[in-house]
Amino acid sequence: MGVDLRRAGPPGAPDTADPQPGAAPRPAGTPRAVGIAWGLLILNTLGSAGAKTIVPLPRSLIQIATMGALVAAFVLALALNLRLRIRAGAYLFLLTLLLVPSVISSAHLESGFGALFRCTRLALFIGTLWLLSRWWDGGPTFVRHHIRMYFAVLGSVAAGLVASPGAALPDLYGGRLVGALWPLTPPQIGQYAAVITGLAVLLLLGRRTDRVSAAVVIVPSLVLLALTHTRTATLGLFIGLALAIGSLVLTSAAARRFFSWAVLCGAVAAVALGPLLQTWFLRGQSKENFSNLTGRAKVWDALLAAPRTTTEQLFGVGLGDKSFGGLPIDNSWLAVYNEQGLTGIALVAAIFIVLGGIALLRPPSLARACAIFLISYCAIASYTEAGLGDASPYLLHLAVAASLLAAPAAAAPLPTPEVRPRQLPRWAKDRK
Template identity: 85%
Template sequence: MGKDTGHGGPDATDATDARDARDAADTAGPAGTPGERPGAGPRPATTPKAVGIVWGLLILNTLGSAGAKTIIPLPRSLIQMVTMGALVAAFALALALNLRLRIRPSAYLFLLTLLLVPSVISSMQLESGFGALFRCTRLGLFVGTLWLLSRWWDGSPTFVRHHIRMYFAVLGSVAAGAVISPGAALPEVYGGRLVGALWPLTPPQIGQYAAVIIGLTTLLLLGRRTDRTSAAVVIVPSLVLLALTHTRTATLGLLIGLALAIGSLILTSAAARRFFTWAVLVCVVAAVAFSSALQAWFLRGQSQENFSNLTGRAKVWDALLAAPRSTSEYLFGVGLGDKSFGGLPIDNSWLAVYHEQGLTGTALVAAAIIVLGGVALLRPPSLPRACAIFLVSYCAIASYTEAGLGDASPYLLHLAVAASLLATPAPAPPRPVPWAPRRRTPRRTPGSEVT
């Protein structure tokens, strides 16, 4: 982000992106990625603008097709055609940008690739129908596109900026729907919580997008990679939308993730120390002065019993764990499905992965989280490290009440951004040596020596 608006949103400036690419040389190694594969060559001097388009298409693919009723009814088949078409277009464009298939080895992407194995094995049994094989194909294209984009993972905040721009555009559509039709955007069926009136987005989705870009923009502001005006343009409306969604998971993920990320900068950043001090004071004052209002917002009018069993989630979880399973289902699951059990949403990433991809998939997803988190903790304090800590901690917190870590989803994109921040910059191309004429030594003829 910066003072000059660019091609992607309020925080897009080519000059800033170029500075980020130069500053990336100060960051440390990758999330299990020692550098480019042999023969990949030096990294490109700049990231093509079309990479941002590919990232936007990936985000469009993960928006989903089920949600609230929109102002203009959109058939689910049409939405699925748009989202799947966006993924195919993203893969094709990424391949066109990287025809030589230059990639950056990444432990995160390697584990996602391994995740395809239990997914295919379980889906081939067709317990979840032919849709499971379709979802496996989608996951394969999704991971393949990330591999193609890994060429431009250099430890700079470039993909953070793409992330903020694209999700800010999504939130802009939510705000536009609320202005056009407040009744459709705040329906009674969702308890008056904000939903997508132009595109079918649920309150947890909107809360997730708002929380992620609020956290990332705050960290860019503390790292002096954006100015206060540009940051306020993103943070203030996103906070309003987050409050209207009444999403507890996103709010807690934002607060805890920012606390951990800013805590990693306290020893090296005076701005982080000041922000942390003021944030603690504001939270204490708000907790004392508005305790009843905050409690009412947090409970959302639910009874203590309904709140204690997590709005009915605990009953689904108990039934899923108690269901009999064969050895194959224990190891590889029942195949990729719609993250539901008995017709009810699972709403837990770990149980959803266990149900669909078995213990093998659960171990691979846990390994991906542990690798990213471990590498981030081992890095020296820096802005990319702080952003990675925020994203990994947010996904870990949200995984308790949201599904998505085992399939193509925004959570995998959040973690991909974290992996790009933890990547080691590839060696810069060698500078050409300036040409200089050679000095010619005069020939000596026999007898010309001076005695």
């Protein structure tokens, strides 16, 4: 893994801010198995639908692997936290409340028995996050796990590109990069590349890694992002980084220098490479196709025009595959409205309002900047990508943001060794 995950700062410096009064005791250390559990959650959210792979993988086999990863993550998290010590927070509380409209709507079986299965999956997903919340202490631990795991996923994409360029850049997707070893779509790859690029840049500015280690992650991730031609991920990366770095400008000289150079380079690139950037951005589409967001607007209009009962408006039709009329919805808010109703939209909006409000109220810090980047990226991507109402990478991104915004835990006091009085030798006692 390219990013140096060691602590920064002088020897003996704490990894997080000073503990606040009344904070829960912090565990002696984060077990390595926590990273394994986080990786299993990421594996579960990779999905089973996508491009054709070099070695055909039955979808049922992929679904067994992804669901098995979720069960394994829950069991492992439970084994690590047998005493059920958790860090209560608004994010997990609101996410748990989201189960209510999901179960109510899915119980009608309008979306089939698959809806109940997805509710069970979401419950296990949220339960695993509750168990892992014990180690949410405002530090960058889960940022590191996030970068490691998604960098490994991107490594498999790069390996597939080298092994079979034709399969990795198929005509079916307009020559955009897909997963040739695991069925990943261009938007998925673009999302993973954008997120870890942004986090690696912020770790570099916060002096939590060196330039070489950061470049090992940033450079190949940007190359893969460019090959996916994913506009949403690209905009989310740049806007999210602008907001995150802007939160550090007043307190970090490195952030000010980076921001100044980024603005200068962006202006030069816009002038010198304007036509090339426009061609990349349009992806060969007509202005009409671009204006209706590659046909998404037609699906959205049809979804909003469909008749609904009062119950369906309030609680939705149940968890499904994020499609309407056989076509993908590709909008988190409309997907939540379709599956969990207005209640689901209110809860998802509350998640963004609470996390964003907490981030704005915190003093400038690297943890706050990373949280702002993740929150803003998910908000931007929600317009053209679905996933905020079900187990997805977006909920994991927001979980990392919640872990960064958690109040630092107080270090548990070390046990004081019992001091026994010195025993005199028998010969000394006799002489005495």
